Amino acid sequence: MTQALVLLCSPRKNGVSDSAAQLFAQGLGECGMSVQVLALRDYAVTACKGCGVCTPHPHQCMLADTDDAETLFTALATAKLLLIASPIYFYHLPAHFKALIDRSQRFWMQQQACGTEMSKYWQGQEAWHTGHTRPALAILTAGRSCGTQLFKGALLSLNYFLASLGATLYETRQLRGLETVEDLTARPAVTAGLYAWGKDWASLCRACPPC
Ligand SMILES: Cc1cc2nc3c(=O)[nH]c(=O)nc-3n(C[C@H](O)[C@H](O)[C@H](O)COP(=O)(O)O)c2cc1C
Structure with a gap:
């Protein structure tokens, strides 16, 4: 089983x-954690049509066999750390990622139908850390250097998306004023912090193996 999944959404x-994610992944790898890095841009994800099939049949999606969304959901389901x-993008997440988020509607409907936080889809997967949900982390980068609402929309969607996947957003790094990679490398404290964050989470995962 992959221990950590890094999903690149740009x-x-x-x-x-x-x-930024590579620095975190290097930190994880340095401490012996196996990491799978997936770039969402390499996968086809069709936008949800709002057909409503998942309302009465929460396990079903009419698009499931037509693109790569299920491959991504399986990867997201089986990693212990996300x-x-x-x-x-425009105070939110890029369109391709939003398409994947919308496709998780069937898991959301499943949770509503089951009346429980963990949908049937995720049962059998190892609950980790809290015994209920898996830990998820997020690195969000933005060009603007100010703005109190800058990450608000993205965080709201991420929280609900991850909840539908049986994961909880534990920690985030919200990085501002970053238009180019050079803007990032010009901040050694930030890059060192991302690497150290990866090492910290590898240690945490070692200390708290699957229940
Ligand atoms: C289509 C588009 C929309 C963007 N919208 C915002 C925005 O609303 N606020 C902001 O601070 N930066 C915005 N940016 C800048 C990016 O968030 C920023 O440069 C980011 O660090 C780029 O990360 P990436 O190189 O991983 O794609 C936008 C960039 C693009 C291309």
């Missing part, structure tokens, strides 16, 4: 959020 390869890395 359309831009090797951009700011990719680079890291989501994404830029902020």
Whole structure:
């Protein structure tokens, strides 16, 4: 089983959020944690059509066999630790990532139908850390250096998306003023902090193995 899944959600390869996530992944790897890095941009995800099939049949999605969303959901389901890395686009998450989030509606409907936080889909997966949900982390990068609402929309969606996947957002790094990778590398305290964060989480995962 993959111990940690790093999901790169920027359309831009090797951009700011990719680079920040790689530092975190290096920290995890340094401490012996196995890491799978997936770039969402390499996977086809069709936008939810709002067909309503998942309302009466929460396990079903009419698009399930037509694209790569199920592959991504399986990867998200089986990792013990999740890291989501994404830029902020118009105060929210990029469209491709939002498409995946919308496709998780069937898990959301499943939770509503079951009346429990953990949907049937995730039963059988190892509950970790709290015994109920798996830990998720997020690195969000933005160009603007100010603005109290800058990360608000993205965080709201992430919280509900992760909840539908049986995971909880434990910690975030909300990084501002980063238009280019050079903006990031010009901040050695930030880059060192991301690497150290990865090492810290590898230690935490070692200390708290699956229940
Ligand atoms: C389409 C688009 C929309 C953006 N919207 C915002 C925004 O609303 N607020 C902001 O601070 N930065 C915004 N940015 C800047 C990016 O969030 C920022 O440069 C980010 O660090 C890029 O990360 P990446 O290289 O991983 O894609 C936007 C960039 C693009 C291309």
